[in-house]
Amino acid sequence: MSHTAIARPDGSHLKEPITASTRGGTQSFQTVRRNPLALDATVATDSSNSLNQLLADTITLRDLYKKHHWQTSGPTFYMLHLLFDKHAEEQSALVDTVAERIQTLGGVSIAMAADVAEATMIPRPPKDREDAATQIERLLHAHEVILLETRAMARATATSGDLGTNDLLVSDVLRLNELQVWFLVEHVRAIEV
Numbered sequence: 001m002s003h004t005a006i007a008r009p010d011g012s013h014l015k016e017p018i019t020a021s022t023r024g025g026t027q028s029f030q031t032v033r034r035n036p037l038a039l040d041a042t043v044a045t046d047s048s049n050s051l052n053q054l055l056a057d058t059i060t061l062r063d064l065y066k067k068h069h070w071q072t073s074g075p076t077f078y079m080l081h082l083l084f085d086k087h088a089e090e091q092s093a094l095v096d097t098v099a100e101r102i103q104t105l106g107g108v109s110i111a112m113a114a115d116v117a118e119a120t121m122i123p124r125p126p127k128d129r130e131d132a133a134t135q136i137e138r139l140l141h142a143h144e145v146i147l148l149e150t151r152a153m154a155r156a157t158a159t160s161g162d163l164g165t166n167d168l169l170v171s172d173v174l175r176l177n178e179l180q181v182w183f184l185v186e187h188v189r190a191i192e193v
Ligand SMILES: [Fe+2]
Pocket: 069, 085
């Protein structure tokens, strides 16, 4: 970002709040503590790792909705501005549900933007504005990435016996994403007419 009022030279004027990255750590990422859930440790580990992928993608989709909420334009501006924000809020609630399921299983939830960017399977959009049809196309692709992995995880958890995660995947993640796809697709059809 060039020519901003905020200089960002070398950060030498800033004090790091905590110097050693290991200080204060209580649990490493990708490790799973054994919680008394009557669930096999390897099952909890597999579910936790899969849910972290889903969490990274859900955070990315939420942010994509916010980007498009702010940047949409054209004759459908108001309609899409509101719709994208509604979907972002619903995805945001899902982010919390998935993250807390990971913690319930004894895992460590992915959280910060840089880590999410590394992990997500959703392609990075440009910083530029895009037209409404392209925005919707991009969102539909992101939903399909999530739907594909959600169904795979739902099948895996049904087999492994992690029914709590299975219920969350089907009842919360799958249903919401399918519903949001419907709303997007109908807007594309309205635009095409
Ligand atoms: Fe807003």
